[in-house]
Amino acid sequence: MSTPLLELRDVAKGFPVRDALGRRRGAVRAVDGVSLVVPKGSVLAIVGESGCGKSTLGRLALRLIEADQGQIMFEGEDLRGLSARGLRARRRDMQLIFQDPFASLDPRMTVEQAVAEPLRLHGIVPRAQETQRVAELLSRVGLRPELARRWPHEFSGGQRQRIAIARALASQPKLIIGDEPVSALDVSVQAQVVNLLQDLIRELGLTFVLISHDLGVVRHIADRVAVMYLGRIVEEGPTAQVFGAPRHPYTRALLAAVPGQGHANAPLLEGDIPSPINPPSGCRFRTRCPYAQALCAEQLPPLEGLGHVAACHFQGSLPPALAGQDVDTGGERLRRLQAYFTDQTQKQGELA
Numbered sequence: 001m002s003t004p005l006l007e008l009r010d011v012a013k014g015f016p017v018r019d020a021l022g023r024r025r026g027a028v029r030a031v032d033g034v035s036l037v038v039p040k041g042s043v044l045a046i047v048g049e050s051g052c053g054k055s056t057l058g059r060l061a062l063r064l065i066e067a068d069q070g071q072i073m074f075e076g077e078d079l080r081g082l083s084a085r086g087l088r089a090r091r092r093d094m095q096l097i098f099q100d101p102f103a104s105l106d107p108r109m110t111v112e113q114a115v116a117e118p119l120r121l122h123g124i125v126p127r128a129q130e131t132q133r134v135a136e137l138l139s140r141v142g143l144r145p146e147l148a149r150r151w152p153h154e155f156s157g158g159q160r161q162r163i164a165i166a167r168a169l170a171s172q173p174k175l176i177i178g179d180e181p182v183s184a185l186d187v188s189v190q191a192q193v194v195n196l197l198q199d200l201i202r203e204l205g206l207t208f209v210l211i212s213h214d215l216g217v218v219r220h221i222a223d224r225v226a227v228m229y230l231g232r233i234v235e236e237g238p239t240a241q242v243f244g245a246p247r248h249p250y251t252r253a254l255l256a257a258v259p260g261q262g263h264a265n266a267p268l269l270e271g272d273i274p275s276p277i278n279p280p281s282g283c284r285f286r287t288r289c290p291y292a293q294a295l296c297a298e299q300l301p302p303l304e305g306l307g308h309v310a311a312c313h314f315q316g317s318l319p320p321a322l323a324g325q326d327v328d329t330g331g332e333r334l335r336r337l338q339a340y341f342t343d344q345t346q347k348q349g350e351l352a
């Protein structure tokens with residue numbers, strides 16, 4: 001097997017929690033022992049409720065924040081072992097697209113300056129060819145090259161996200177991580193930007209990690225899906241299998257249909273997510289799991305399986321999921337799961 005473009009091995013990151021007097025009172029275990037493989041040319045989606053650690057994981061993978069433990073292998077080389085200089089050189093291979101294109105573009109830079117900055121930083125083209133290259137990048141993302149002289153505030157959210165994508169493409173990266181790249185956009189333009197991303201992934205042979213709670217988008221572009229719960233991956237596998245035949249009780253709970261009930265969009269999972277400051281022992285999901293047994297409190301279940309993995313001690317003996325139903329990744333179950341994530345995200349937004 002060839003070396004994966006990106007591989008995380010047992011990566012963890014905690015953020016200190018302080019009380020009103022600034023004294024350290026433990027840590028939020030935002031990412032708590034994650035291992036993942038992202039093969040070259042693949043699209044991996046990371047899904048999960050708000051606060052489960054998706055954004056932290058994305059930043060760790062690019063070493064935009066420092067991990068507490070683990071290895072972050074990029075083309076077989078541990079990013080954590082690189083010097084500041086080595087990391088700067090590597091940066092051209094890895095780019096992040098943020099959710100908010102308003103925040104990610106500097107209002108004091110014209111579009112041309114914003115897109116040319118990575119060209120210059122990484123010495124991609126000689127200065128004399130910059131304008132030409134910026135024009136190419138803009139047309140590549142569906143913008144007219146004449147717009148290069150304009151300022152970010154002159155553009156709509158969708159256009160700004162296109163500019164941010166052009167900027168991300170400028171350094172000819174091998175890996176792009178999109179952290180909710182269309183979530184902040186009007187629904188009417190989301191599909192256009194998703195289609196653009198999908199075209200770029202295909203045509204440029206990009207490897208893409210898509211962080212999203214929008215399962216419609218995930219189903220549309222991802223080859224594989226990783227489901228996160230409280231800082232850990234609980235299930236990972238081919239998109240159709242994870243949505244169509246989920247193996248972990250958490251994914252199943254999210255996707256399960258309730259026969260005879262009219263509330264097609266009602267969240268099915270009862271109870272709140274436990275605090276990441278003091279997560280349950282053993283399986284993080286045990287406080288909400290209908291199948292939990294004594295062992296679940298004692299031992300952390302490892303990810304097990306071939307190609308499609310889940311972290312559950314009893315995955316081999318659970319009742320069949322979604323028995324008698326076909327693998328339907330576009331139907332009712334997906335809508336229910338979507339409704340659930342949307343609900344959680346809104347709740348989180350209200351709290352913030």
Ligand SMILES: Nc1ncnc2c1ncn2[C@@H]1O[C@H](COP(=O)(O)OP(=O)(O)O)[C@@H](O)[C@H]1O
Nearest residue numbers: 015028030049050051052053054055056057276
């Ligand atoms: N810089 C930070 N300082 C303190 N806590 C943080 C920080 N960033 C994230 N967290 C916490 O880590 C957990 C995971 O956050 P995040 O990675 O943003 O989740 P997601 O992207 O899935 O919503 C949350 O409990 C969040 O409050």
Ligand code: SF4
Nearest residue numbers: 283286289296312313
């Ligand atoms: S390990 Fe136990 S608590 Fe965790 S998902 Fe499996 S059955 Fe439920």
Ligand SMILES: [Mg+2]
Nearest residue numbers: 054055056179
């Ligand atoms: Mg996030």
